Amino acid sequence: MAKRILLADDSPVIQTLSKKIFQGQGFYIKGIKSGKTVLEEVRVNDYDVIILDIILPGANGMELAKEIRDLNDKKKAEVPIIAISGNYKNYRKEDFxxxxxxxxxxxxLDYDALVNAVKKYV
Known part of the structure; x- marks a missing residue:
């Protein structure tokens, strides 16, 4: 069974490239462009990895990550989260x-690094 990735990013370019790259490697990938729907998606479906933009329409990726970690379903709360951001300088390593x-x-994004990061957790 294909490993499942949830990609939360509002960039159409990142969505398209990520889908092509990960589907080409046998992954199932679902893209979401709005931060408001991330938690709902995680509650309803199981994913092996979440790729989460820090700045999303309607949500802050840092807060979303905390909310995922606080879910009652232990498996969902522990899913690996890989954050992607152009504004990483606003945060320290400890914040992540x-x-x-x-x-x-x-x-x-360096897509080789992204693929390697995903493979590290699946």
Missing amino acids: EDAGINEYLIKP
């Missing part, structure tokens, strides 16, 4: 750790 983020990558 405190939010429960396993790893973070800087935009513009």
Whole structure:
């Protein structure tokens, strides 16, 4: 069964490229462009990894990560989260750790690094 990735990012370019790259490697990937629907999606479906933009319409990725970690379903609360952001300088390494983020990558994305990060957790 294909490993499942949830990609939460409002960039159509990142959505399209990520889907092509991960589907080409046998992953199932679902893209979401609004921060408001991330928690609902995580509650309803199981994912092996979440790729989460820090700045999303309607939500702050750091807060979303904390809310995912606070879910009652232990499996869902422990899913690896890889944050992606162009504004990482606004945060310290400890901020990402405190939010429960396993790893973070800087935009513009290095897709080799993103694939390697996902593979590290699945």
